[in-house]
Amino acid sequence: MPDWGLEEHWQSDCNRLPSMSGRSETRSESRFGHARGSKANSSESADVRFEHITKRFGDAYAVADLNLEVHAGEFFSLLGPSGCGKTTSLRMLGGFEEPTEGRVLIGGEDVTDLPPYRRDVNTVFQTYALFPHLDVYQNVAFGLRRQGVDKSEIKRRVGEMLEMVDLPGFDRRQPAQLSGGQQQRVALARALVNQPKLLLLDEPMSALDAKLRRQMQVELKRIQSQVGITFIYVTHDQEEAMTMSDRLAVMWHGKIEGMGTPKDVYDNPTSEFVATFLGASNLLGGKIVRSEDNRTTVLTDSGVEITVPSERVPDLSMTSVKVGVRPEKIDLVPEGSERAPGHNILRGRVRVSTFTGVGNQYIVETESGVEVTVYAQNIGTQFAPRSGDNVVLTWPEEHTFTVRPLVGNIEINELEGD
């Protein structure tokens, strides 16, 4: 489940720093030292654009006709199960893979054919890829040395950067002497010290344990708002993506299944894959029976009518759809309660009730035999049924969404990633 408390913390943090999204073509030093004081320059133009990008390996499509726009200064996540094409997309941005078709633009410049060493882009690799024969200082200074920056300047910038990632005094350590979290911060420093237009992060947290990961998420977000560089973050961890991103794209089978702010994509999933991959969803198969006054009615396969706001139906001409609601949006009320205006209801019997501390999770079997998951916050005041009790499930119409049903089933291992 997403940690909404943290998410809100992020959002408020971002709101305080909207000016950080300023796009700067010139690599001014002040961007680092006094980023917070820099002038607002929120340009709407895209910093990164994929135009009809296709990548084939032999006959297999890794990415299929992908179009994507990431705005300057944005923290953007590519989220999806392993093998969905997210890493391939990132590698095409870094210059490590060449697209089979299409164009990649960074800051308006076509970089499709540029090798990695000619791109104003830096990457934090999944394995960190720190140079084992160089110490921390030499690792971080590597990029600046290649640019021919003079010695005293390198010393100053590396020092600043190690300060920023909270590793002062680690200059002479060898990468092998560092913990996973420290290595990751060195990798981040090594990339950021070059002040790139764009920073790519390829599942950088996957080797860290849960607690450290949470800490690094906070750190990373802080650093991003401090430097104002566009971050593109690849992950299979939906919580991580929602926690940190300004916007995210959910990828599956080389295509984008849903894109927008985390809240948008979560609350209004546009495909069955997004609805199940990003958080949990209750989905009921059905058919659209009528659509009037901005309200569309779906008759589920079990014969219940459920009403959805029309703007939540991706395509009104669809005949068979799935209608969904998130577990935490459903209220459990005692048996016999009537439908409140503007609400959908289902009737059923509680099969399993699990207390999880912060809340209760119920699995309710509806009259038609479909199981629905309900999540209720533990605020101590509401109706708390036990297993076997008959209940009524109710939720506001505007929390209902419809998606086009998937052909076939989503396999579990695809959802878990690795």
Added chain:
Amino acid sequence: MSIADAAPIEVQPGAVDRSPTPRRRRHAGRFILPTYSWLVIAYLVFPIAMMILYSFNKVVGGMQLVSFTWLGFTTQWYHQWSSVPGLTSAFWLSIRLAVVSTVLATIIGTLLAVALVRYHPPRFRGKTAIEQVLFLNIAAPEIVMGSSLLGLFVMLNINRGFLTLVLAHVMFCIAYVTVTVRARMSGFDRALEEAAYDLGARPLVTFTRVTLPLIMPGVLAGALMAFALSIDDFVTSYFVGGSSIPFPVWVYGATRVGIPPQVFVFGTGIFAVGIFFAVLSIFVAKKKV
């Protein structure tokens, strides 16, 4: 000694107290491995020890030739190490030959190893063919290579001498360097090179700053092997050397008359240098880990 010391670690005190029978068996067994090991070591070291010992042997009679009767200790031959002109020049020829061949074979072999690990068909056509040739190069009897090289040089009308020696030595050293460097390359994390590109290093800079330092232990091991192969090569050198006579070929020629004791001095010297590098490489490897 270290082997004998290490053996009893296997015995677990708790288990020993409860069952005395396996204890006795282990007690007897602990001598088998060290004894065997020391016999093998003695077998390997004996000829070398003899050579070193007889480099200090006195010689009586008019001809200064080695005899295997112990006539007393002397360091005379170490003082007069360069007093046999043919031997000394053959030795320096061997050193020059080994250095040149090692440098060339290491460069060519290392680049070949990088290519073999890095590129695959269709971009690298003939990769399989090259791998087969490398294997053949190691597996083929040297007598075949030596005689065929002689045939080739005669046919092409190339004067046999230092040049043909270098060509032949580089040829048979490349395969060993390639195999050694390739083994080192196979565990190489490709992401390190990508990271270097990502940080603005062009391919050549990436190779010299990242790839080469990381495979250096393999390159050095390959170079050491090439040097060792070159300096004591007899068969090929005998065929292609012509009037240039390297150390092993000179010694072979001398055996028909009798070996001057200085041969043992050079032999001991080469062995000492070899041991020095072997020990050095062990220490360097330990420090790295």
